[in-house]
Amino acid sequence: MVSIVHPDDRKIVRHRLSERMNGNNIDPQNYRFRIMTGGGETRWVDIYDRSIIYRGKPANFLTMADISELKEAEQALRV
Numbered sequence: 569m570v571s572i573v574h575p576d577d578r579k580i581v582r583h584r585l586s587e588r589m590n591g592n593n594i595d596p597q598n599y600r601f602r603i604m605t606g607g608g609e610t611r612w613v614d615i616y617d618r619s620i621i622y623r624g625k626p627a628n629f630l631t632m633a634d635i636s637e638l639k640e641a642e643q644a645l646r647v
Contacts, residue, residue, distance in 0.1 A: 574602035574610060588617060588628065600635065612639040 573581045581601055588597070596618040602610050616631045 572603045572605075574604055577601040588619075612636045 570578055570582055570585070581599065584597065584599060596616065599615040599617065600612065601615075603613055605611060612635045614633045614635045618629045620627055620629045622629075
């Protein structure tokens with residue numbers, strides 16, 4: 569997964585994934601970062617990550633939404 573993350577955002581994404589996988593942070597988390605598509609386009613995504621119990625075992629529940637239009641609108645308001 570980290571290979572599609574924009575190079576400028578990889579360090580923080582790796583850090584957060586490491587914390588989650590090591591059990592250091594089990595609280596629900598939201599992450600916003602850029603990804604690179606197969607066509608070379610940069611897109612913004614919002615990831616929601618929550619630890620759950622699934623069929624009696626710990627698991628991570630993830631959702632991902634493309635928020636590129638939201639980020640573009642935020643940028644336009646700043647100008």
